[in-house]
Amino acid sequence: MLQNPLLLVALIITGAVAAWGIVDTAGLADFASYLVGIQFTSRAWFIMLAVSFMLIVSVWLALSRYGRIKLGQDDDEPEFSTVSWLTMLFAAGMGVGLLYWGTAEPLTHYLLIAEYRDPRESASLALFITNFHWGLHAWSIYALTGLVIAYFSFRRGCPSLVSAPIIKVFGSNGLTRSVGWLSDLLAIVAIAIGLGGSVAMGVFQVKEGVDALFGLEGTGMGLTLGIFVVLCLSYILPLTVDLGRGMAILSNSAMAVAGGLMIYILLAGPTHFVMGGIVQALGEYLGGVFTHGFRTFTFMDDRVGDWFQSWTLTYMVWWLAWAPFVGVFIARISKGRTIREFLCGVILVPTAFSILWFGVFGGVGFYGVLELDVPILDVVRDNVSGVTFFVLDKFPLPTLTIAAVVVAAFLFIVTSVVSAAFVLGMFSTGGDLNPSTRVKLSWGVVLGGLGLVMILSGSIDAVKSIIALGALPFVFIVLLLVVCLLKALKEERLGSS
Protein backbone atom coordinates (compact mmCIF):
# COMPACT_ATOMS: atom_id res chain seq x y z
CA MET A 1 0.00 0.00 0.00
CA LEU A 2 2.89 2.33 0.81
CA GLN A 3 4.29 1.86 -2.71
CA ASN A 4 1.08 3.29 -4.14
CA PRO A 5 0.91 7.04 -3.38
CA LEU A 6 -2.50 7.44 -5.04
CA LEU A 7 -4.09 4.79 -2.84
CA LEU A 8 -2.40 6.22 0.25
CA VAL A 9 -3.38 9.86 -0.44
CA ALA A 10 -6.95 8.87 -1.37
CA LEU A 11 -7.34 6.81 1.80
CA ILE A 12 -5.89 9.66 3.89
CA ILE A 13 -8.21 12.32 2.39
CA THR A 14 -11.39 10.25 2.59
CA GLY A 15 -10.40 8.84 5.99
CA ALA A 16 -9.74 12.40 7.26
CA VAL A 17 -13.17 13.56 6.05
CA ALA A 18 -14.73 10.56 7.81
CA ALA A 19 -12.76 11.22 11.03
CA TRP A 20 -13.63 14.93 10.98
CA GLY A 21 -17.28 14.11 10.48
CA ILE A 22 -17.35 11.61 13.33
CA VAL A 23 -15.59 14.00 15.77
CA ASP A 24 -17.42 17.18 14.71
CA THR A 25 -20.38 16.29 12.49
CA ALA A 26 -21.99 19.72 12.64
CA GLY A 27 -18.66 21.43 11.88
CA LEU A 28 -18.14 19.35 8.73
CA ALA A 29 -21.74 19.85 7.59
CA ASP A 30 -21.50 23.64 8.11
CA PHE A 31 -18.15 23.82 6.33
CA ALA A 32 -19.49 21.77 3.40
CA SER A 33 -22.63 23.82 3.09
CA TYR A 34 -20.64 27.11 3.26
CA LEU A 35 -18.23 26.07 0.48
CA VAL A 36 -20.95 24.51 -1.64
CA GLY A 37 -23.07 27.66 -1.22
CA ILE A 38 -20.25 29.84 -2.58
CA GLN A 39 -19.65 27.49 -5.52
CA PHE A 40 -23.33 27.17 -6.34
CA THR A 41 -23.89 30.92 -6.21
CA SER A 42 -20.95 31.74 -8.46
CA ARG A 43 -21.01 28.80 -10.81
CA ALA A 44 -24.66 27.75 -11.10
CA TRP A 45 -24.71 28.95 -14.73
CA PHE A 46 -21.63 26.87 -15.51
CA ILE A 47 -23.02 23.68 -13.97
CA MET A 48 -26.30 23.99 -15.91
CA LEU A 49 -24.45 24.88 -19.10
CA ALA A 50 -22.11 21.92 -18.62
CA VAL A 51 -24.88 19.35 -18.12
CA SER A 52 -26.88 20.73 -21.05
CA PHE A 53 -23.71 20.61 -23.14
CA MET A 54 -23.28 16.95 -22.22
CA LEU A 55 -26.83 16.17 -23.35
CA ILE A 56 -26.29 18.01 -26.63
CA VAL A 57 -22.98 16.20 -27.26
CA SER A 58 -24.64 12.85 -26.50
CA VAL A 59 -27.46 13.50 -28.97
CA TRP A 60 -25.03 14.73 -31.60
CA LEU A 61 -22.72 11.70 -31.17
CA ALA A 62 -25.64 9.28 -31.37
CA LEU A 63 -26.91 10.87 -34.59
CA SER A 64 -23.56 11.55 -36.24
CA ARG A 65 -21.38 9.19 -38.25
CA TYR A 66 -19.43 8.51 -35.03
CA GLY A 67 -22.51 6.62 -33.83
CA ARG A 68 -21.44 3.64 -35.97
CA ILE A 69 -18.09 3.24 -34.18
CA LYS A 70 -17.90 0.14 -32.02
CA LEU A 71 -16.84 0.16 -28.39
CA GLY A 72 -14.28 -2.54 -29.06
CA GLN A 73 -12.66 -3.90 -32.20
CA ASP A 74 -14.82 -3.88 -35.34
CA ASP A 75 -15.53 -7.62 -35.09
CA ASP A 76 -16.36 -7.58 -31.34
CA GLU A 77 -19.91 -8.62 -30.50
CA PRO A 78 -21.87 -7.55 -27.40
CA GLU A 79 -21.21 -9.77 -24.40
CA PHE A 80 -24.78 -9.57 -23.04
CA SER A 81 -28.15 -9.74 -24.75
CA THR A 82 -29.87 -6.37 -25.16
CA VAL A 83 -32.53 -7.24 -22.57
CA SER A 84 -30.06 -8.26 -19.87
CA TRP A 85 -27.83 -5.27 -20.74
CA LEU A 86 -30.78 -2.92 -20.22
CA THR A 87 -31.75 -4.67 -16.98
CA MET A 88 -28.26 -4.21 -15.62
CA LEU A 89 -28.30 -0.53 -16.62
CA PHE A 90 -31.48 -0.06 -14.59
CA ALA A 91 -29.94 -1.75 -11.59
CA ALA A 92 -26.79 0.37 -11.77
CA GLY A 93 -28.51 3.70 -12.04
CA MET A 94 -31.58 3.13 -9.97
CA GLY A 95 -30.12 2.32 -6.58
CA VAL A 96 -31.70 3.30 -3.36
CA GLY A 97 -32.43 6.88 -4.46
CA LEU A 98 -35.57 6.07 -6.43
CA LEU A 99 -37.01 4.07 -3.51
CA TYR A 100 -36.29 6.97 -1.20
CA TRP A 101 -37.49 9.85 -3.34
CA GLY A 102 -40.30 8.19 -5.38
CA THR A 103 -43.12 10.05 -3.62
CA ALA A 104 -41.10 12.38 -1.41
CA GLU A 105 -39.40 14.40 -4.14
CA PRO A 106 -42.42 15.45 -6.24
CA LEU A 107 -44.29 16.37 -3.07
CA THR A 108 -41.37 18.37 -1.68
CA HIS A 109 -41.26 20.46 -4.87
CA TYR A 110 -45.04 20.76 -4.71
CA LEU A 111 -44.84 22.34 -1.24
CA LEU A 112 -42.83 25.25 -2.63
CA ILE A 113 -44.46 25.59 -6.05
CA ALA A 114 -47.97 25.62 -4.55
CA GLU A 115 -47.06 28.87 -2.79
CA TYR A 116 -46.60 30.52 -6.19
CA ARG A 117 -49.16 28.72 -8.36
CA ASP A 118 -52.49 26.93 -8.45
CA PRO A 119 -52.19 23.57 -6.57
CA ARG A 120 -53.19 21.39 -9.53
CA GLU A 121 -50.80 23.14 -11.87
CA SER A 122 -48.14 22.83 -9.18
CA ALA A 123 -48.50 19.05 -9.08
CA SER A 124 -47.77 18.87 -12.77
CA LEU A 125 -44.75 21.17 -12.54
CA ALA A 126 -43.41 19.30 -9.49
CA LEU A 127 -43.52 16.05 -11.46
CA PHE A 128 -41.80 17.72 -14.42
CA ILE A 129 -38.97 18.99 -12.22
CA THR A 130 -38.51 15.58 -10.60
CA ASN A 131 -38.33 13.98 -14.04
CA PHE A 132 -35.81 16.62 -15.07
CA HIS A 133 -33.59 15.72 -12.10
CA TRP A 134 -33.65 11.98 -12.91
CA GLY A 135 -33.92 12.13 -16.68
CA LEU A 136 -31.94 12.78 -19.84
CA HIS A 137 -29.44 15.20 -18.28
CA ALA A 138 -28.54 12.82 -15.45
CA TRP A 139 -28.13 9.88 -17.78
CA SER A 140 -26.13 11.91 -20.30
CA ILE A 141 -23.58 12.58 -17.57
CA TYR A 142 -23.36 8.84 -16.86
CA ALA A 143 -23.43 7.92 -20.53
CA LEU A 144 -20.67 10.28 -21.65
CA THR A 145 -18.39 9.30 -18.76
CA GLY A 146 -19.08 5.62 -19.45
CA LEU A 147 -18.56 6.18 -23.17
CA VAL A 148 -15.15 7.77 -22.62
CA ILE A 149 -14.04 4.88 -20.40
CA ALA A 150 -15.47 2.21 -22.73
CA TYR A 151 -14.02 3.78 -25.91
CA PHE A 152 -10.52 4.18 -24.52
CA SER A 153 -10.54 0.77 -22.79
CA PHE A 154 -11.98 -1.41 -25.51
CA ARG A 155 -11.02 0.42 -28.70
CA ARG A 156 -7.75 2.06 -27.70
CA GLY A 157 -6.52 -0.57 -25.21
CA CYS A 158 -6.11 1.80 -22.24
CA PRO A 159 -6.66 0.83 -18.60
CA SER A 160 -10.14 1.63 -17.23
CA LEU A 161 -9.00 4.77 -15.42
CA VAL A 162 -10.15 8.38 -15.53
CA SER A 163 -6.57 9.43 -16.24
CA ALA A 164 -6.08 7.07 -19.20
CA PRO A 165 -7.87 9.18 -21.89
CA ILE A 166 -5.98 12.32 -20.83
CA ILE A 167 -2.58 10.64 -21.17
CA LYS A 168 -3.57 8.83 -24.37
CA VAL A 169 -4.81 11.97 -26.15
CA PHE A 170 -2.35 14.59 -24.92
CA GLY A 171 0.72 12.37 -24.69
CA SER A 172 2.56 11.14 -21.64
CA ASN A 173 4.55 13.90 -19.98
CA GLY A 174 4.91 15.39 -16.52
CA LEU A 175 1.90 17.69 -16.89
CA THR A 176 -0.54 15.13 -18.30
CA ARG A 177 0.56 12.52 -15.76
CA SER A 178 0.00 15.03 -12.94
CA VAL A 179 -3.42 16.07 -14.26
CA GLY A 180 -4.27 12.39 -14.76
CA TRP A 181 -3.16 11.51 -11.24
CA LEU A 182 -5.22 14.36 -9.80
CA SER A 183 -8.24 13.27 -11.87
CA ASP A 184 -8.00 9.72 -10.54
CA LEU A 185 -7.72 11.09 -7.02
CA LEU A 186 -10.72 13.41 -7.40
CA ALA A 187 -12.76 10.60 -8.96
CA ILE A 188 -11.96 8.37 -5.99
CA VAL A 189 -12.90 11.09 -3.48
CA ALA A 190 -16.14 11.91 -5.37
CA ILE A 191 -17.18 8.23 -5.53
CA ALA A 192 -16.33 7.55 -1.88
CA ILE A 193 -18.16 10.57 -0.52
CA GLY A 194 -21.11 10.11 -2.88
CA LEU A 195 -21.48 6.53 -1.83
CA GLY A 196 -21.28 7.45 1.86
CA GLY A 197 -24.33 9.65 1.23
CA SER A 198 -26.21 6.81 -0.41
CA VAL A 199 -25.40 4.51 2.48
CA ALA A 200 -26.83 7.10 4.90
CA MET A 201 -29.96 7.60 2.82
CA GLY A 202 -30.49 3.85 2.56
CA VAL A 203 -29.98 3.35 6.30
CA PHE A 204 -32.43 6.19 7.09
CA GLN A 205 -34.99 4.52 4.86
CA VAL A 206 -34.47 1.00 6.22
CA LYS A 207 -34.81 2.42 9.75
CA GLU A 208 -38.12 4.09 8.89
CA GLY A 209 -39.29 0.82 7.31
CA VAL A 210 -38.38 -1.19 10.40
CA ASP A 211 -40.17 1.43 12.53
CA ALA A 212 -43.27 1.10 10.36
CA LEU A 213 -43.15 -2.71 10.28
CA PHE A 214 -42.89 -3.19 14.03
CA GLY A 215 -44.82 -0.11 15.08
CA LEU A 216 -41.77 1.38 16.81
CA GLU A 217 -41.62 5.06 17.58
CA GLY A 218 -38.89 7.23 19.01
CA THR A 219 -36.16 4.61 18.46
CA GLY A 220 -33.95 7.49 17.31
CA MET A 221 -30.29 7.01 16.58
CA GLY A 222 -30.01 3.64 18.41
CA LEU A 223 -31.93 1.67 15.78
CA THR A 224 -30.28 3.63 12.94
CA LEU A 225 -26.81 2.70 14.19
CA GLY A 226 -27.93 -0.90 14.75
CA ILE A 227 -29.02 -1.13 11.09
CA PHE A 228 -25.75 0.45 10.04
CA VAL A 229 -23.76 -2.22 11.95
CA VAL A 230 -25.80 -5.02 10.31
CA LEU A 231 -25.14 -3.40 6.93
CA CYS A 232 -21.38 -3.27 7.56
CA LEU A 233 -21.36 -6.95 8.59
CA SER A 234 -23.33 -7.80 5.43
CA TYR A 235 -20.85 -6.34 3.01
CA ILE A 236 -17.68 -7.68 4.63
CA LEU A 237 -18.18 -11.22 3.25
CA PRO A 238 -18.79 -10.18 -0.38
CA LEU A 239 -15.64 -8.03 -0.18
CA THR A 240 -13.47 -10.95 0.85
CA VAL A 241 -14.67 -13.50 -1.70
CA ASP A 242 -15.27 -13.12 -5.41
CA LEU A 243 -19.01 -13.62 -5.72
CA GLY A 244 -18.93 -12.84 -9.43
CA ARG A 245 -22.40 -13.18 -10.81
CA GLY A 246 -23.79 -13.53 -7.28
CA MET A 247 -23.65 -9.76 -6.86
CA ALA A 248 -25.45 -9.25 -10.17
CA ILE A 249 -28.17 -11.64 -8.98
CA LEU A 250 -28.56 -9.70 -5.70
CA SER A 251 -28.70 -6.40 -7.55
CA ASN A 252 -31.20 -7.69 -10.11
CA SER A 253 -33.33 -9.16 -7.30
CA ALA A 254 -33.52 -5.73 -5.67
CA MET A 255 -34.44 -4.32 -9.05
CA ALA A 256 -37.14 -6.96 -9.56
CA VAL A 257 -38.63 -6.20 -6.13
CA ALA A 258 -38.69 -2.48 -6.93
CA GLY A 259 -40.23 -3.07 -10.37
CA GLY A 260 -42.85 -5.41 -8.87
CA LEU A 261 -43.69 -2.80 -6.26
CA MET A 262 -44.19 -0.16 -8.95
CA ILE A 263 -46.58 -2.38 -10.90
CA TYR A 264 -48.46 -3.27 -7.70
CA ILE A 265 -48.92 0.39 -6.73
CA LEU A 266 -50.02 1.23 -10.26
CA LEU A 267 -52.66 -1.52 -10.31
CA ALA A 268 -53.78 -1.32 -6.69
CA GLY A 269 -53.92 2.48 -6.68
CA PRO A 270 -55.95 4.95 -8.74
CA THR A 271 -54.72 3.54 -12.07
CA HIS A 272 -56.53 6.03 -14.36
CA PHE A 273 -55.21 9.00 -12.35
CA VAL A 274 -51.65 7.65 -12.30
CA MET A 275 -51.62 6.74 -16.01
CA GLY A 276 -53.09 10.13 -16.91
CA GLY A 277 -50.38 11.78 -14.84
CA ILE A 278 -47.65 9.73 -16.52
CA VAL A 279 -48.81 10.60 -20.03
CA GLN A 280 -49.09 14.29 -19.12
CA ALA A 281 -45.69 14.24 -17.42
CA LEU A 282 -44.14 12.59 -20.47
CA GLY A 283 -45.55 15.24 -22.80
CA GLU A 284 -44.47 18.10 -20.58
CA TYR A 285 -41.05 16.57 -20.18
CA LEU A 286 -40.51 16.14 -23.91
CA GLY A 287 -41.73 19.68 -24.55
CA GLY A 288 -39.69 21.42 -21.88
CA VAL A 289 -36.64 19.36 -21.01
CA PHE A 290 -34.23 21.11 -23.32
CA THR A 291 -35.05 24.68 -22.28
CA HIS A 292 -35.31 23.73 -18.61
CA GLY A 293 -31.70 22.55 -18.78
CA PHE A 294 -30.71 26.18 -19.22
CA ARG A 295 -32.88 27.56 -16.39
CA THR A 296 -30.88 29.11 -13.58
CA PHE A 297 -33.80 30.83 -11.77
CA THR A 298 -31.65 33.98 -11.63
CA PHE A 299 -34.62 36.37 -11.64
CA MET A 300 -36.57 34.57 -8.91
CA ASP A 301 -36.51 35.39 -5.19
CA ASP A 302 -34.10 33.92 -2.62
CA ARG A 303 -36.42 31.09 -1.60
CA VAL A 304 -36.55 29.77 -5.14
CA GLY A 305 -32.80 30.38 -5.47
CA ASP A 306 -32.13 28.30 -2.35
CA TRP A 307 -34.43 25.57 -3.58
CA PHE A 308 -32.64 25.55 -6.96
CA GLN A 309 -29.28 25.13 -5.22
CA SER A 310 -30.36 22.46 -2.83
CA TRP A 311 -32.21 20.42 -5.45
CA THR A 312 -31.35 20.93 -9.11
CA LEU A 313 -27.70 21.89 -8.69
CA THR A 314 -27.13 19.32 -5.96
CA TYR A 315 -28.62 16.59 -8.15
CA MET A 316 -26.47 17.54 -11.11
CA VAL A 317 -23.24 17.40 -9.09
CA TRP A 318 -24.52 14.22 -7.42
CA TRP A 319 -24.74 12.56 -10.85
CA LEU A 320 -21.26 13.85 -11.58
CA ALA A 321 -20.01 12.29 -8.32
CA TRP A 322 -21.46 8.95 -9.35
CA ALA A 323 -20.40 9.24 -12.99
CA PRO A 324 -16.98 7.52 -12.71
CA PHE A 325 -18.48 4.68 -10.66
CA VAL A 326 -21.57 4.07 -12.81
CA GLY A 327 -19.51 4.92 -15.92
CA VAL A 328 -17.02 2.12 -15.23
CA PHE A 329 -19.85 -0.33 -14.61
CA ILE A 330 -21.82 0.49 -17.73
CA ALA A 331 -18.62 0.56 -19.77
CA ARG A 332 -17.73 -2.96 -18.61
CA ILE A 333 -21.06 -4.41 -19.73
CA SER A 334 -21.17 -2.52 -23.04
CA LYS A 335 -18.19 -3.91 -24.94
CA GLY A 336 -19.06 -4.64 -28.57
CA ARG A 337 -21.94 -2.15 -28.80
CA THR A 338 -21.84 0.83 -31.14
CA ILE A 339 -21.70 4.37 -29.76
CA ARG A 340 -25.25 4.94 -31.03
CA GLU A 341 -26.59 1.81 -29.34
CA PHE A 342 -24.73 2.68 -26.16
CA LEU A 343 -26.01 6.24 -25.94
CA CYS A 344 -29.60 5.36 -26.83
CA GLY A 345 -29.68 2.48 -24.36
CA VAL A 346 -27.98 4.31 -21.50
CA ILE A 347 -29.87 7.59 -21.87
CA LEU A 348 -33.34 6.81 -23.21
CA VAL A 349 -34.35 3.60 -21.48
CA PRO A 350 -33.52 4.55 -17.85
CA THR A 351 -35.08 7.99 -18.42
CA ALA A 352 -38.30 6.36 -19.60
CA PHE A 353 -38.23 4.11 -16.55
CA SER A 354 -37.70 7.08 -14.22
CA ILE A 355 -40.69 8.89 -15.75
CA LEU A 356 -42.80 5.78 -15.11
CA TRP A 357 -41.46 5.39 -11.57
CA PHE A 358 -42.08 8.97 -10.48
CA GLY A 359 -45.37 9.00 -12.37
CA VAL A 360 -46.55 6.05 -10.27
CA PHE A 361 -45.15 7.00 -6.85
CA GLY A 362 -45.57 10.74 -7.31
CA GLY A 363 -48.98 10.16 -8.88
CA VAL A 364 -50.37 8.28 -5.86
CA GLY A 365 -48.89 10.98 -3.61
CA PHE A 366 -50.69 13.72 -5.54
CA TYR A 367 -53.88 11.67 -5.57
CA GLY A 368 -53.69 11.57 -1.78
CA VAL A 369 -53.10 15.33 -1.57
CA LEU A 370 -55.50 16.57 -4.24
CA GLU A 371 -58.35 14.06 -4.14
CA LEU A 372 -58.37 12.46 -0.69
CA ASP A 373 -56.87 15.16 1.51
CA VAL A 374 -54.53 12.65 3.17
CA PRO A 375 -52.04 14.49 5.47
CA ILE A 376 -49.07 13.28 3.45
CA LEU A 377 -47.59 16.78 3.09
CA ASP A 378 -47.12 16.87 6.87
CA VAL A 379 -45.03 13.70 6.61
CA VAL A 380 -42.99 15.29 3.79
CA ARG A 381 -42.31 18.31 6.03
CA ASP A 382 -41.53 16.38 9.20
CA ASN A 383 -39.92 13.13 8.12
CA VAL A 384 -39.00 12.78 4.47
CA SER A 385 -37.48 9.30 5.02
CA GLY A 386 -40.88 7.96 6.07
CA VAL A 387 -42.92 9.19 3.09
CA THR A 388 -42.68 5.98 1.04
CA PHE A 389 -43.87 3.91 4.01
CA PHE A 390 -46.69 6.33 4.77
CA VAL A 391 -47.93 5.84 1.20
CA LEU A 392 -47.54 2.05 1.29
CA ASP A 393 -49.48 1.95 4.55
CA LYS A 394 -52.55 3.28 2.70
CA PHE A 395 -52.52 0.32 0.26
CA PRO A 396 -53.58 -3.30 0.80
CA LEU A 397 -50.93 -5.65 2.26
CA PRO A 398 -48.80 -2.87 3.79
CA THR A 399 -46.66 -5.27 5.84
CA LEU A 400 -45.62 -7.12 2.70
CA THR A 401 -44.87 -4.01 0.64
CA ILE A 402 -43.01 -2.23 3.44
CA ALA A 403 -40.93 -5.37 4.03
CA ALA A 404 -40.22 -5.49 0.28
CA VAL A 405 -38.94 -1.88 0.30
CA VAL A 406 -36.77 -2.58 3.35
CA VAL A 407 -35.26 -5.67 1.70
CA ALA A 408 -34.75 -3.91 -1.65
CA ALA A 409 -33.16 -0.85 -0.01
CA PHE A 410 -30.85 -3.07 2.01
CA LEU A 411 -29.83 -5.10 -1.06
CA PHE A 412 -29.23 -1.93 -3.08
CA ILE A 413 -26.89 -0.54 -0.42
CA VAL A 414 -24.94 -3.78 0.01
CA THR A 415 -24.45 -4.24 -3.74
CA SER A 416 -23.53 -0.55 -4.18
CA VAL A 417 -20.90 -0.64 -1.42
CA VAL A 418 -19.39 -3.87 -2.75
CA SER A 419 -19.27 -2.58 -6.34
CA ALA A 420 -17.91 0.81 -5.23
CA ALA A 421 -15.18 -0.82 -3.12
CA PHE A 422 -14.21 -2.80 -6.23
CA VAL A 423 -14.16 0.29 -8.51
CA LEU A 424 -12.27 2.33 -5.89
CA GLY A 425 -9.79 -0.52 -5.51
CA MET A 426 -9.37 -0.62 -9.28
CA PHE A 427 -8.90 3.16 -9.62
CA SER A 428 -6.44 3.34 -6.74
CA THR A 429 -4.25 0.48 -8.00
CA GLY A 430 -3.59 1.73 -11.52
CA GLY A 431 -6.54 -0.06 -13.14
CA ASP A 432 -5.94 -3.52 -11.62
CA LEU A 433 -9.04 -5.55 -12.57
CA ASN A 434 -8.53 -7.76 -9.52
CA PRO A 435 -7.69 -5.44 -6.61
CA SER A 436 -6.54 -7.35 -3.52
CA THR A 437 -8.94 -8.20 -0.71
CA ARG A 438 -6.93 -5.92 1.60
CA VAL A 439 -7.42 -2.92 -0.72
CA LYS A 440 -11.14 -3.65 -1.13
CA LEU A 441 -11.58 -4.06 2.63
CA SER A 442 -9.73 -0.76 3.23
CA TRP A 443 -12.24 0.94 0.95
CA GLY A 444 -15.07 -0.92 2.64
CA VAL A 445 -13.96 0.56 5.98
CA VAL A 446 -13.64 4.09 4.54
CA LEU A 447 -17.06 3.85 2.86
CA GLY A 448 -18.52 2.65 6.15
CA GLY A 449 -16.84 5.55 7.98
CA LEU A 450 -18.19 8.08 5.48
CA GLY A 451 -21.64 6.51 5.70
CA LEU A 452 -21.46 6.80 9.50
CA VAL A 453 -20.57 10.50 9.21
CA MET A 454 -23.59 11.17 7.05
CA ILE A 455 -25.80 9.16 9.41
CA LEU A 456 -24.51 11.09 12.43
CA SER A 457 -25.27 14.35 10.65
CA GLY A 458 -28.89 13.18 10.97
CA SER A 459 -29.98 15.47 8.17
CA ILE A 460 -30.52 14.72 4.52
CA ASP A 461 -29.59 18.34 3.69
CA ALA A 462 -26.20 17.94 5.39
CA VAL A 463 -25.70 14.70 3.44
CA LYS A 464 -26.43 16.53 0.18
CA SER A 465 -23.94 19.34 0.98
CA ILE A 466 -21.14 16.93 1.84
CA ILE A 467 -21.72 14.97 -1.38
CA ALA A 468 -21.77 18.16 -3.44
CA LEU A 469 -18.48 19.28 -1.89
CA GLY A 470 -16.81 16.02 -2.92
CA ALA A 471 -18.28 16.10 -6.40
CA LEU A 472 -17.84 19.71 -7.51
CA PRO A 473 -14.29 19.38 -8.91
CA PHE A 474 -15.51 16.56 -11.07
CA VAL A 475 -17.50 18.97 -13.26
CA PHE A 476 -14.18 20.08 -14.72
CA ILE A 477 -12.81 16.58 -15.14
CA VAL A 478 -15.85 15.19 -16.95
CA LEU A 479 -15.68 18.08 -19.43
CA LEU A 480 -11.97 17.42 -19.98
CA LEU A 481 -12.77 13.75 -20.63
CA VAL A 482 -15.42 14.75 -23.18
CA VAL A 483 -12.81 16.83 -25.03
CA CYS A 484 -10.47 13.80 -24.99
CA LEU A 485 -13.22 11.66 -26.52
CA LEU A 486 -14.10 14.20 -29.22
CA LYS A 487 -10.44 14.60 -30.16
CA ALA A 488 -9.87 10.85 -30.28
CA LEU A 489 -12.96 10.34 -32.45
CA LYS A 490 -11.81 13.10 -34.80
CA GLU A 491 -8.40 11.47 -34.99
CA GLU A 492 -9.94 8.06 -35.73
CA ARG A 493 -12.08 9.54 -38.52
CA LEU A 494 -9.10 11.33 -40.07
CA GLY A 495 -6.97 8.21 -39.72
CA SER A 496 -9.51 6.06 -41.53
CA SER A 497 -10.28 8.57 -44.31
Next chain:
Amino acid sequence: MSNLLDTIMNIEVFAFIGLLVWLYFKPFQTDDGERRDP
Protein backbone atom coordinates in the same frame (compact mmCIF):
# COMPACT_ATOMS: atom_id res chain seq x y z
CA MET B 1 -15.17 40.87 -0.78
CA SER B 2 -17.86 38.46 -1.94
CA ASN B 3 -17.90 40.24 -5.30
CA LEU B 4 -14.16 39.72 -5.64
CA LEU B 5 -14.49 36.03 -4.79
CA ASP B 6 -17.33 35.70 -7.28
CA THR B 7 -15.25 37.38 -9.98
CA ILE B 8 -12.23 35.18 -9.32
CA MET B 9 -14.30 32.00 -9.37
CA ASN B 10 -15.90 32.96 -12.65
CA ILE B 11 -12.59 33.96 -14.21
CA GLU B 12 -11.37 30.45 -13.37
CA VAL B 13 -14.35 29.02 -15.23
CA PHE B 14 -13.78 31.29 -18.26
CA ALA B 15 -10.12 30.23 -18.29
CA PHE B 16 -11.12 26.59 -18.06
CA ILE B 17 -13.55 26.90 -20.97
CA GLY B 18 -10.81 28.64 -22.97
CA LEU B 19 -8.42 25.82 -22.11
CA LEU B 20 -10.90 23.19 -23.30
CA VAL B 21 -11.41 24.98 -26.62
CA TRP B 22 -7.65 25.31 -27.08
CA LEU B 23 -7.08 21.63 -26.22
CA TYR B 24 -9.76 20.57 -28.69
CA PHE B 25 -8.15 22.41 -31.59
CA LYS B 26 -4.53 21.74 -30.60
CA PRO B 27 -2.63 19.27 -32.85
CA PHE B 28 -2.76 15.59 -31.83
CA GLN B 29 0.05 14.27 -29.73
CA THR B 30 0.77 10.57 -29.30
CA ASP B 31 1.95 8.74 -26.19
CA ASP B 32 5.57 9.11 -27.21
CA GLY B 33 5.25 12.87 -27.66
CA GLU B 34 5.01 12.88 -31.48
CA ARG B 35 2.79 15.74 -32.82
CA ARG B 36 0.42 15.37 -35.75
CA ASP B 37 -1.71 18.06 -37.31
CA PRO B 38 -5.35 17.15 -37.86
